Amino acid sequence: MVQQSTPSAGSIAAVPKKIGKYLIINEVGKGTTGTVYLSHDPYFRRDVAIKVYTTAPDDDPSRAKIARKMFFNEAHMVGMLQHPNILPILDAGEEDGKYYVVMEHVQRARTLEAYCRPDNLLHVEDVVKIIYKCAKALHYAHKRGVIHRDIKPSNIMLTNDNDVRIIDFGIAILRDSDISKIEGIAGSPSYMSPEQVQGNDLTPSSDLYSLGAVMYELLTGFRPFRASSLSKLLNQIVYATPPPIHTLRLGAPEELEEIVAVALQKDPANRFVNGTDFGARLTRVYHQLKGQWDGIDQQEHFDTLRRLSFFHDFSQSEIRELLRASEWREYSAADEIVREGTADDRFYVIITGSVAVESNGKSLGTLREGDCFGETGYISGARSTAGICAQAAVTVLSVSSTMLEQVSTECQLRFNKVFLRTLICRLQGANIPGE
Numbered sequence: 001m002v003q004q005s006t007p008s009a010g011s012i013a014a015v016p017k018k019i020g021k022y023l024i025i026n027e028v029g030k031g032t033t034g035t036v037y038l039s040h041d042p043y044f045r046r047d048v049a050i051k052v053y054t055t056a057p058d059d060d061p062s063r064a065k066i067a068r069k070m071f072f073n074e075a076h077m078v079g080m081l082q083h084p085n086i087l088p089i090l091d092a093g094e095e096d097g098k099y100y101v102v103m104e105h106v107q108r109a110r111t112l113e114a115y116c117r118p119d120n121l122l123h124v125e126d127v128v129k130i131i132y133k134c135a136k137a138l139h140y141a142h143k144r145g146v147i148h149r150d151i152k153p154s155n156i157m158l159t160n161d162n163d164v165r166i167i168d169f170g171i172a173i174l175r176d177s178d179i180s181k182i183e184g185i186a187g188s189p190s191y192m193s194p195e196q197v198q199g200n201d202l203t204p205s206s207d208l209y210s211l212g213a214v215m216y217e218l219l220t221g222f223r224p225f226r227a228s229s230l231s232k233l234l235n236q237i238v239y240a241t242p243p244p245i246h247t248l249r250l251g252a253p254e255e256l257e258e259i260v261a262v263a264l265q266k267d268p269a270n271r272f273v274n275g276t277d278f279g280a281r282l283t284r285v286y287h288q289l290k291g292q293w294d295g296i297d298q299q300e301h302f303d304t305l306r307r308l309s310f311f312h313d314f315s316q317s318e319i320r321e322l323l324r325a326s327e328w329r330e331y332s333a334a335d336e337i338v339r340e341g342t343a344d345d346r347f348y349v350i351i352t353g354s355v356a357v358e359s360n361g362k363s364l365g366t367l368r369e370g371d372c373f374g375e376t377g378y379i380s381g382a383r384s385t386a387g388i389c390a391q392a393a394v395t396v397l398s399v400s401s402t403m404l405e406q407v408s409t410e411c412q413l414r415f416n417k418v419f420l421r422t423l424i425c426r427l428q429g430a431n432i433p434g435e
Contacts, residue, residue: 015027015037016037019037019039019050019052019095019098019100020091020093020095020100021041021042021043022039022040022041022042022048022050022102023039023040023042024037024038024039024050025037025038025039025040025047026038028049034051034052034053034054035051035052035054036049036050036051036052037049037050037052038105039102039105041102046105047105047107048090048102048103048104048105049102049103049104049105050100050101050102050103051074051100051101051103052098052099052100053070053071053098053099053100070170070171071092071099071100071101072099073169073170073171073172073174074089074092074101074169074170075089075092075099075101076174080144080146081140081141081144081146081169083137083140083141084137084163085133085134085136085137085163085164085165085166086137086140086141086165086166087103087104087106087157087165087166087167088103088104089101089102089103089169090102090103090104103167104165106157106159106160106165107160108159108160108405109157109158109159109160109165110157110158110402110405111153111154111155111156111157111158112130112153112154112156112157112158112214112218113153113154114158114402115153115158115218115402116153116217116218116221117221118220118221118222118248119221119400120221120345120400120402120403121218121219121220121221121249122218122403123324123325124219124252124253124256124289125286125289125324126162126324127215127218127219127256128256128282128285128286128289129162129286130156130158130164130218131211131214131215131218131278131282132279132282132283132286133163133164134151134156134164134166134211134214135208135211135275135276135278135279135282136275136276136279137164137166137275138151138166138204138207138208138211138275139204139274139275139276139278139279140275141166141172142204142207142274142275145174145175146169146172146173146174146175147172147173147202147203147204147206147207148166148169148172148207148210149171149172149173149196149202149206149207150168150170150171150172150188150191150210151166151191151207151210151211151214152188152190152191152210152213152214153214153217153218155167155168156214158406160405160406162406173202189230189233189234189237190213190223190224190225190226190233191210191213191214191223192210192234192237193205193206193209193210193237193268194209194237194238194266195268197234197237197238198238203268204274204275205268205271205272206268207275208263208271208272208274208275208278209263209264209265209268209271211263211278212259212260212262212263212264212271213263213264215256215259215260215263216242216245216260216264219245219248219249219252219256219260220245220248220249220252221248221249222243222248224242224264225237225240225242238266239266242264244257245257245260253285253289255285255288255289256285256289259278259281259282259285262281263278298323301323301328302316302319302320302323304351305319305322305323305351305397306319308349308351308369308370309370310349310370310371310372310418310422311418313414313417313418314411314414314418318408318410318411318414321407321408321411322397322399322407322411322415324407325399325403325404325406325407326397326398326399326403327397327398327399328351328395328397328398329395329396329397329398330393330394330395331353331390331393331394331395331396332390332393333390333391333392333393334389334390335389335390335394336387336388336389337355337388337389337390337394337396338373338374338384338386338387338388339384339387340358340359340360340384340385340386340387341383341384342383342384343376343382343383343384344374344376344377344384345377345400345401345402346374346377346398346399346400346401347372347373347374347377347398347399347400347401347404347415347419348372348373348374348388348396348397348398349370349371349372349396349397350367350368350369350370350371350372350373350394350395350396351369351395351396351397352369352393352394352395353368353369353390353391353392353393353394353395354366354367354368354369354391354392354394355367355373355388355389355390355391355394356388356389356390356391357373357386357387357388358386358387358389359385359386359387364386366391367388371422371426372419372422372423373388375419375423377400377401378401399415
């Protein structure tokens with residue numbers, strides 16, 4: 001289970017020592033329907049995540065009723081969905097009036113929400129692979145009579161080795177089951193299918209629509225439909241057409257735009273037949289695009305990085321990993337690359353050209369080809385102490401701290417070592433020593 005919001009001091013004091021046979025380590029998340037704890041299973045000697053549902057009477061009894069329904073819904077999934085891209089539910093139980101489910105704990109995983117910003121998008125190739133795995137996992141669930149009903153970026157985890165886990169089947173529909181009939185909850189509005197919005201009977205095609213909406217957002221950084229009110233949003237989902245992907249992301253492959261368009265069709269009969277059909281279309285496009293991505297541009301970028309002193313210690317495979325986890329950005333003279341006083345989680349390496357470093361209106365110097373900047377990216381929420389502007393035409397390699405966490409451990413360590421060594425040598429006023 002992915003780590004969630006940091007608990008307050010008050011909630012830490014209330015953390016139980018044990019739930020069932022599971023030893024509680026700490027609280028990792030809290031929501032309206034329950035609390036998630038990092039726990040340890042002494043029998044199997046492994047860490048697990050335990051979600052304890054809020055069922056005690058409070059000012060909103062309906063919330064407790066919904067929580068109980070969600071518990072029974074997920075508990076029913078124990079042993080039912082065993083797929084590598086679905087987060088497994090290992091156990092479920094009730095203790096002292098509290099209901100809980102036990103799930104796999106995935107260290108250092110994060111949800112796809114981290115990659116739904118225009119300034120932190122995944123590479124197209126990675127989006128295709130993620131959606132492909134989700135489509136196959138949903139097909140598996142659909143064949144077993146399960147409709148997830150709440151597919152969205154925050155319910156899809158990306159593990160440290162770039163694998164995928166679909167999570168949270170709390171409001172799923174189970175075929176021929178009364179357990180899943182949760183009144184008052186339909187899903188997350190921005191990702192609902194038109195039939196879900198209208199309260200019609202749902203089929204697996206509804207999940208594929210939601211997956212198409214997620215794919216749209218991963219490619220562009222924007223949801224397909226945005227509105228100032230819920231009623232306007234729902235009206236758009238039923239009647240409007242989202243802005244074309246290429247208008248929000250330059251260079252977006254036309255083939256992927258067509259795939260998303262099929263997934264977002266208003267009429268379920270016009271969407272993909274099933275998750276396998278969705279995945280097959282993605283596979284064909286992936287092979288077409290991969291041939292392009294492995295072409296001249298990528299080789300030229302690799303050769304350019306290989307010549308820079310910054311990358312002398314990197315292996316060929318590590319350079320290719322960084323190329324995939326980074327963006328190749330170009331700036332014109334006087335363009336602002338980093339604004340002083342703003343939070344920036346990106347690291348930069350200058351490929352060509354030079355940049356001016358300024359603080360409080362005063363010049364601090366110049367950085368040139370092979371130099372790096374962006375040290376505030378090491379501290380979450382830290383604000384830059386200087387501004388960086390292009391002195392002439394500049395090309396930089398830009399990689400976010402989020403994306404850097406998705407490359408191999410060896411590549412991360414190499415990058416951190418060289419980046420920090422370069423910064424230290426710059427502070428000492430010396431050239432970067434060779435090894």
